Amino acid sequence: MISETALLESPALRSSVLERTDVLDRVKALSLLPDGMHVTTAMVATYFEVAVKTLESVVEDHREELQASGYQVLTGTRLTLFKRASGIQSRSRSLALYPRRAVLNVAMLLRDSEVARQVRVYLLDMEYLARTQPVENPAPTDPAALDARIDQRITHILGKTVLPMFNALIETSSDHQRELIALRTGVQRIEKRLRQHHARLQRLESPREDRPLIGVMASMDAMNGREFEEHVAALLRRDGCTNVILRGGSRDRGIDITALTADGRTLVVQCKRFAPHLSITSPEIQKFVGAAKVLHSSEVALFVATCPFTRDAQNIAAESGITAVHRGLLEEWSAGAQLTVLQ
Known part of the structure; x- marks a missing residue:
């Protein structure tokens, strides 16, 4: 199993997975130049949410490796032809271009970017699936x-x-x-x-059991809505909940799972499998508060999501007695930790 540390340290390992550029779009959309193939330094920095100087430092330290994955700097006639063909308006005398392979290469070199870390998580999970898939x-x-x-x-x-x-x-x-x-x-x-x-x-x-910890969130992101609800239901049963019933569907009245905690309290759960770059907003929490407290008179209410919550959503959840299980907390829960509210 390739580890994240090995990926960060080994040029050979990085080179072996450069074809898996589709993982970039799993984390967030990568905008391309009009030629449909390249991005600029500023665009790569925006994608990874780092300063341009940070990216330039990575290029300086790993220039040969990045050039092998397609990175290039256009000047002179080549730059003029590229601008004319792609319609780019720029007065710069040079232009650094990254194909998708080079962007993925950068993701395996940037240590302090959360976006790059998430790309590595997806990449490692895909490699794990490819290596463990039965022939x-x-x-x-x-x-x-x-x-x-x-x-x-x-x-x-x-x-x-x-x-x-x-x-x-x-x-x-x-x-x-x-x-x-x-x-x-x-x-x-x-x-x-x-x-x-x-x-x-x-x-x-592909099988979904016995994934390593580094692939926990990537495997959940690959689930459909029903699979995610079943995953949450399994976590509830693991932590001693009884009468766990999946109610998701067009008539769920805002509740996906109902159950009893280990000490007998009524429990309701809303599950949202959103992309990690999205957020749960306050209107969604407000709607759940009505369903959980008014329609079901629950004693414990969980809003479980594969993405973060906005500050307003977190405040409303706290004021209303809703436990917001955000992406980080969900990862810990799935890895074996217990939710405080269920203890």
Whole structure:
């Protein structure tokens, strides 16, 4: 199992996982330049929520490695052609460009960025799944298996053959650069959709038990809503709750789980599986307060989410007797710690 420390310290390990650039979009959206392939230093710094100087320091310390993953600085004629082809307006005499591989490489070098840490968590979890997935030889008549194999083959061809061909044509052509860039962008969209489809198939078919701690939140982020509710229900049972009932659905009246605590108090739970860059807001807490206290007259109420809570939401929860189980607390709970309110 690759550890985060090993990833931070080993150039060889970092190089071995550079193809998994889809993990970047799992954490937050990565905005690209109009060419559909690159980002600037400022854009990378914004993505990782660090200062530009911090990023420049990383580049200075690891320039050769980043160049191997596609980092480059354009000047002179190359910069002029790139600006003309991509429509970028800039008076700078040089422009540093990062493809997605180089951005992922940066994520494995930045030690003090929470966004980079989360990218590493996803990356390690995907590597764990890939290494522990049972090797099977499904029958050719299995539609899901055929879809996955076809997706992988097409994605490989697009990424290793078609896109490099477009890049070479764009570099050498002066008359049709805009048309070629537009075609390349279309191919990249297809490649991205195929990667997303293959990732969804992997999530549906992969085992979810006995994950290492570093993959706890990544595995929850890969769950659908019902799986997440079942996970929370399992945590309640582990901590001594009884009569645990899943009520999620169109008629749940704002409550996903009901139960009794180990000492007999009535308990209700709302579960929200949101992306980690989103937040639970005060209106959602206010709605839950009505359901928990008015409709169900609960003694204990948990609002469990895979994301943070806004300050207003936390204040309203505290004032209303709601226990806000935010992303960090959920990770600790899933790893074995008990919630104070259940003790």
